[in-house]
């Protein structure tokens with residue numbers, strides 16, 4: 001029975017591999033139908049994917065759905081490594097080959113600290129040392145009194 005049809009023969013072949021990988025026997029029909037386009041209605045020239053065992057229909061349809069969702073991709077994304085914009089169906093940057101979702105910077109990247117306006121943040125030890133000095137002074141004053 002027919003499980004999927006598309007004008008994109010490559011897509012049909014891809015789905016056939018997916019289904020066969022899951023143990024679902026299938027055949028591609030009408031592979032060269034596109035060459036007849038113009039003489040018969042377009043939809044009938046689409047390449048079709050048929051499964052041999054109708055009992056596997058639900059499983060096959062679920063696999064097809066998942067596979068299409070994977071290849072259709074989401075929105076366009078921007079390569080974190082080089083900044084190129086890539087289309088949603090690509091998992092890698094077309095320009096530099098970085099994987100989608102790769103870190104923008106190496107893990108050991110340290111941002112450059114810029115001096116802030118006004119009072120600069122001081123490390124904790126600074127305040128501890130200052131408090132200790134105040135306590136020491138108070139102690140000395142109370143002893144000399």
Ligand SMILES: [Zn+2]
Nearest residue numbers: 079082093096
């Ligand atoms: Zn890139």
